[in-house]
Amino acid sequence: MCGSCTPALPTGDVTSDAPGEADRARGSGIGRRGLLYGGLGASAALTAALASAGPAAATTSGPVRRSDAPMRAVLVGTAGGPIWPMASGRRGICTVVEVDGARYLIDAGHGSAAGMVDAGVIGPADGKNDLTAFRAGFITHLHSDHVTDLSTFLVQGFIAGGLGSVESPFHLYGPGDRGALPAVFPPGRPTPTAFNPTEPTPGTASMVRQLLAAFATDVNDRIFDAGSPPVDRVVQAHDIELPAGVAVPVAGPPARMSPFTVHEDDRVRVSATLVEHGQMAPSYAYRFDSDHGSIVISGDTTLTPNLLEMADGCDVLLHEVVDQATIEASISALPVPEEIKEAFRNHMFGAHTTEAQLKELLRDVEIGQLVLHHVVPGELPRGGWQRVAQRLGRGTRTGVVAGRDGDVIGTR
Numbered sequence: 404m405c406g407s408c409t410p411a412l413p414t415g416d417v418t419s420d421a422p423g424e425a426d427r428a429r430g431s432g433i434g435r436r437g438l439l440y441g442g443l444g445a446s447a448a449l450t451a452a453l454a455s456a457g458p459a460a461a462t463t464s465g466p467v468r469r470s471d472a473p474m475r476a477v478l479v480g481t482a483g484g485p486i487w488p489m490a491s492g493r494r495g496i497c498t499v500v501e502v503d504g505a506r507y508l509i510d511a512g513h514g515s516a517a518g519m520v521d522a523g524v525i526g527p528a529d530g531k532n533d534l535t536a537f538r539a540g541f542i543t544h545l546h547s548d549h550v551t552d553l554s555t556f557l558v559q560g561f562i563a564g565g566l567g568s569v570e571s572p573f574h575l576y577g578p579g580d581r582g583a584l585p586a587v588f589p590p591g592r593p594t595p596t597a598f599n600p601t602e603p604t605p606g607t608a609s610m611v612r613q614l615l616a617a618f619a620t621d622v623n624d625r626i627f628d629a630g631s632p633p634v635d636r637v638v639q640a641h642d643i644e645l646p647a648g649v650a651v652p653v654a655g656p657p658a659r660m661s662p663f664t665v666h667e668d669d670r671v672r673v674s675a676t677l678v679e680h681g682q683m684a685p686s687y688a689y690r691f692d693s694d695h696g697s698i699v700i701s702g703d704t705t706l707t708p709n710l711l712e713m714a715d716g717c718d719v720l721l722h723e724v725v726d727q728a729t730i731e732a733s734i735s736a737l738p739v740p741e742e743i744k745e746a747f748r749n750h751m752f753g754a755h756t757t758e759a760q761l762k763e764l765l766r767d768v769e770i771g772q773l774v775l776h777h778v779v780p781g782e783l784p785r786g787g788w789q790r791v792a793q794r795l796g797r798g799t800r801t802g803v804v805a806g807r808d809g810d811v812i813g814t815r
């Protein structure tokens with residue numbers, strides 16, 4: 404999921420689990436305890452199964468939706484989860500909201516920089532090759548499948564794309580340091596050694612600072628040799644501060660809260676709310692309101708009251724979705740006892756949203772259009788995501804579509 408989220412454990416990104424690791428672990432004598440508790444072997448097997456589920460489909464084939472409304476969402480990438488290779492043909496999760504020509508980035512998954520060219524956001528399709536229209540960006544959470552192309556966007560954008568300026572910096576907002584490691588899962592597994600123990604859970608500001616620092620040789624070459632502006636003045640990252648009295652959740656669901664404003668300019672007001680994404684906290688959904696309507700992006704989450712409040716009355720809701728049958732089949736195939744499989748099921752479905760939960764959502768809130776994105780797996784047999792959208796649309800006034808890379812969805 405989360406696209407991120409199948410992580411090593413089903414709620415995290417699966418980034419550290421290379422396909423085939425389970426087989427290697429079994430062959431190399433990893434103890435029964437490791438398998439019993441669903442350690443790397445089981446997690447890797449689940450990750451590999453989900454990554455390869457479904458046929459390699461041309462999800463961008465056929466005419467994409469191309470709204471020319473003044474407020475619209477460009478679906479740059481629609482795949483959920485760490486994807487390597489991209490068996491479904493979808494790029495990693497990334498959305499660009501456009502309001503009267505101003506642009507706002509929401510997440511930057513694998514392949515999203517190239518996907519912006521394909522979608523006509525930058526490059527030949529729009530006749531220019533710059534990022535000057537981008538005013539701000541918003542990271543839903545720090546699973547790698549949502550941020551892995553951030554360095555390309557920021558560094559290449561700063562060097563060659565005109566991203567931000569000293570007078571008008573590009574502002575990037577995202578989760579702060581939650582200040583605590585996740586609980587060990589499944590319960591009873593020996594506590595592992597934390598990676599990077601001096602800062603095991605950096606927030607958005609620290610992540611961007613470290614990303615840019617890693618490119619200091621190049622950045623300084625540009626500053627000294629080519630007259631580029633100081634990167635830390637034109638790109639400014641911010642940890643989102645929660646309203647007074649709202650604590651960062653480190654275990655269990657987030658506190659019930661109402662949306663709060665994180666960014667406002669002459670085109671748009673952007674608000675955030677906490678959503679429930681397993682142990683990945685804080686995780687945010689965002690709502691964009693303008694003179695032309697409203698767009699909400701769920702981020703990775705299971706069905707969450709905070710999001711229902713935020714989404715009610717919006718014109719367009721982009722929501723994540725996972726295929727329950729695929730996940731259950733993948734978990735059933737794991738070489739672990741039944742109680743561990745059940746723990747995995749609870750883990751996965753406590754962090755993501757199924758078709759049945761979206762049906763519930765549509766009963767509870769008024770939405771102009773529901774767009775499925777961040778889909779897991781990337782493709783279902785025989786155009787399955789289209790059929791899911793059709794089923795969800797029955798008996799409701801809400802239009803429901805299965806998003807594809809390159810779709811441009813307007814608010815009217």
Ligand SMILES: [Zn+2]
Pocket residue numbers: 404405406407408414415416544546680683703
């Ligand atoms: Zn995630």
